[in-house]
Amino acid sequence: MSAQIIAIDTMGGDSGPRLIVKASIACLKATPSLHLALVGQPSLIEPFVSGLCAADRARLQIVAASEVIGMAERPGQALRGKPDSSMRVALELVRDGKAHACVSAGNTGALMALSRFVLKTLPGIDRPAMVAAIPTRSGFCQLLDLGANVDCTAEHLYQFAVMGSVAAQALGIAQPRVGLLNCGTEDIKGNQQVRQAAVLLGESRTLNYVGFVEGDGLYRGEADVLVCDGFVGNAVLKSSEGLASMITDRLQALFRQGLLARLAGILALPLLRRLKADLAPARHNGASLLGLQGIVIKSHGAAGLQGFQSAVERALIEVRMNLPARLQGLLDNHLP
Structure with missing residues (x-):
């Protein structure tokens, strides 16, 4: 299998290089075809890669970037005022063909603005859209x-529908059912806007x-x-994450109330662990910016190790699917 090169913005997110580099290295060890370009301040990255074996170290490079975009910075400030930010340098690696995808847990607005400026949108697309898979009763949406x-x-909503449909087709759904949340x-x-769309x-x-879909229909x-x-x-995404955590916490609390409940909890423990794993936000972390001439994955800023690994894994899937090229090839059939 040919190599997949992922540029990682190590300075983004709430934890910075300490967590992001550790999660990236875990992906490197698990995927022999993966190569990493860790972008940021070398003095902060190098301590976390010093213990790698020679074979793994050969698949990793550190790319220097002197500036960091804060989580509260305005997109315009990030776009104009920080030409050597880790986020921008990572995106430029994708633009220049030195990486196949970029993963960042940094400022969402800045990532969107820089992605549009550095990578440009596909012909016919005005704005990229952020998309993620949400667990449903029958699979994912x-x-x-x-x-x-x-x-x-x-x-814009129409273009989002087109991009989402093409992405779902690339994931193996022949005729994706497209709905408008209402x-x-x-x-x-x-x-x-919704009625016009x-x-x-x-x-x-x-x-x-398939028409309008209410929240519970999701x-x-x-x-x-x-x-x-x-x-x-x-709002739907954050509510979903909070609901999943509340359900698992409530079930665990119920199974601690009394001896009979504890016994029932022991019997149900394998199912509870499976439910928690299925609903865990970390498992589904990593939203794709669709509509760009390159692959960009946004990780949750507060993602833990497993969460950031999921974002890198999503980038790998899209690289293997060559998603932007597939989108480009099919957009002309969908856009008016």
């Missing part, structure tokens, strides 16, 4: 946008549009791709 675009027009299923429900989607001859698996603006999508 690709939910987008997750926060990259708070204010969207009907045309506060009801009736035609009169929703804001103006419904008209555009209903007129499409190539998309398998988890029932009523759509393979569910489209919304970034404000709504981010």
Whole structure:
């Protein structure tokens, strides 16, 4: 298998190089075809790679970047004021063909702005959209946008639907069911942008549009791709993560209440562990920025070791699928 080179922004996120480098090295050891470009301040990265064996060290390079984009910085400031930031340098490696993908846990707004500036969007796409797989009763649903675009027009929502459908096809779903997230299923429900987007989607001859889907329909698996603006999508994503944690915590607390409950808990422990693993946000960490001329994966800023590993693994999947090229090849059939 040919090598996959992933550029890692080691300075982003809440924990910085300490956690990100450790998680990246775990992926390196688990995937013989993986090569890493760790981007950031060498003096902060080198202590965490000094113990690698020669074979693993040969698949890793440290790329110096002197500046760091803070989590609270405005995207414009990051774009204009920090030309040597670790995030920008990592994206430039992808642009220049020196890496196949970029993974960052840094500032979401800055990552979106820099990605659009450095990599550009695919022809026909105005804005990239952030998408991730949400667990449902029957499998997964690709939910987008997750926060990259708070204010969207009907045309943007239509483009998100096209990109989500193409991405789902690349993941093996022949005719992905595309829905619009709304506060009801009736035609009169929703804001103006959503209703206008419904008209555009209903007129499409190539998309398998199934209409409006309410929030509970997401988890029932009523759509393979569910489209919304970034404000709504981010709220749904964070609510899903909180709900999953609450359910597992409540079940564990119930099984500690009394002797009979403890005995039941012992019997149910394997199932509880499986449920917790299936719903764990860390397992599904890593949102893809669709619509760019390159692969960019956004990790949650507070992700732990397993979470950041999941983001790197998502990047590997998209590199192996050559997702941007697939998107480009199919967009012309979908866009009006």
